[in-house]
Amino acid sequence: xxxLTQPPSVSVAPGQTATITCGVKNIGSKSVHWYQxxxxxxxxxxxxxxxDRPSGIPERFxxxxxxxxxxxxxxxxxxxxxxxxxxxxxxxxxxAVFGGGTKLAVL
Amino acid sequence: xxxxxxSGGGLVRPGGSLILPCTASGFTFxxxxxxxxxxxxxxxxxxxxxxxxxxxxxxxxxxxxGRFTISRDNTKNLLYLQxxxxxxxxxxxxxxxxxxxxxxxxxxxxxxxxxxxxx
Numbered sequence: 001x002x003x004l005t006q007p008p009s010v011s012v013a014p015g016q017t018a019t020i021t022c023g024v025k026n027i028g029s030k031s032v033h034w035y036q037x038x039x040x041x042x043x044x045x046x047x048x049x050x051x052d053r054p055s056g057i058p059e060r061f062x063x064x065x066x067x068x069x070x071x072x073x074x075x076x077x078x079x080x081x082x083x084x085x086x087x088x089x090x091x092x093x094x095x096a097v098f099g100g101g102t103k104l105a106v107l
Numbered sequence: 108x109x110x111x112x113x114s115g116g117g118l119v120r121p122g123g124s125l126i127l128p129c130t131a132s133g134f135t136f137x138x139x140x141x142x143x144x145x146x147x148x149x150x151x152x153x154x155x156x157x158x159x160x161x162x163x164x165x166x167x168x169x170x171x172x173g174r175f176t177i178s179r180d181n182t183k184n185l186l187y188l189q190x191x192x193x194x195x196x197x198x199x200x201x202x203x204x205x206x207x208x209x210x211x212x213x214x215x216x217x218x219x220x221x222x223x224x225x226x
Contacts (some may be wrong), residue, residue, distance in 0.1 A: 001169075033212035035152070041150065042202060042216035054214070086152050090210040093167045096142065096154035 004087055004099035007046075011105045018074040020102045022087030025068050030089045032070040034063055037101075038083045047072060074104070082106045109133040109215045111203045113208040123193050127220055129203030134215075137181040140206040142213060143188045145199035153199070156188065157206060171197075186218075191192030193224045 005023045010017040022032060032050050035043035045054050047063035050070065060075045074081055087099040115127040127143070142157035156167045156177040165177050176189040186203055200221050204213035 031167075031210060035213075037152075043213070044216075045168040045212045045214055046211040048207070048214075088152075088154075088212070092113055094157070094164075095168070096144075096157065096213075098144075098152040098154060 002038045002091055002097050004089065004097055005097040006085075006087060006102045008100070009103045009105060011107055012077050013107045014077060014079065016077055018077050018081070018104055020072040020074075020085050020087075020104065021044050022070040022072070023068055026088065027068055027070050030065075032063065032065050033088045034061075034072045034082045035086045035088065036081075037086065043086065076107055077104075079106050109205065111205065111215055111217035113116070113201060113217045113220035116201065116222045118223045118225065119193055120226050121194060121224055123224070124189070124191045125222060127188040127190070127201055127203075127222070129188075129217060131157065131184045131186065131203075131205075134205070136179075136184040140209075141177075141179060141186045141204055142204045143177060143186075144202045144204050144213065144216075145197075146202070146219070147196075147199040150199075158186070185217045191220070193222075196225050198222060198224045 020021040036046045037043040046061045050065040051063045062073045063070050084101045086101045110132045112130045127223045140159050143155040158165045162179050175193045178187045200219040203217040204217045205215040207214035
């Protein structure tokens, strides 16, 4: 089965940069989408197609994708960024897959 | 404003059935593929099924194929998930989601409806 691997948790101090990875062999050949999910809320897209930001998402959110790893980077992290983050791709079989999720803690 | 509102959740016994409707508004429903995504309590997101704009092609998570059926009524702006032979591991919050474009992100989500499978 196709498994996207994310670290379970990432911790960062306010004002610093958080890096969340999503890995599988040759993920660079796919478009990766990233979601933020705050407690009790539905997910929200923060980055789509590797590195594009929807309107309304701060420039502090950025993405990259190459080789076997896609990365979500959040610069100047603030308390409001505390949430679970998920990567997602579409398989060639037209089935979607999510990563296991990463809990971002702002210390 | 795009809105997706799920309903139909509840407590059901193992082996039972449930149908989840999702009412869409604020966009041209027939122009978008739609999907169901679930989240078990305290767990991550899991894609369940999606259906193309005209309803002709449907795709399912292996563990639900043959038990769940996704469908849509473009005349009523409704998406459905028929769930049969329910199991404990199907207990989750079920989200209805819009697919922005082919192989695009799920760009709009409902608030979810909770399905609990328990005796």
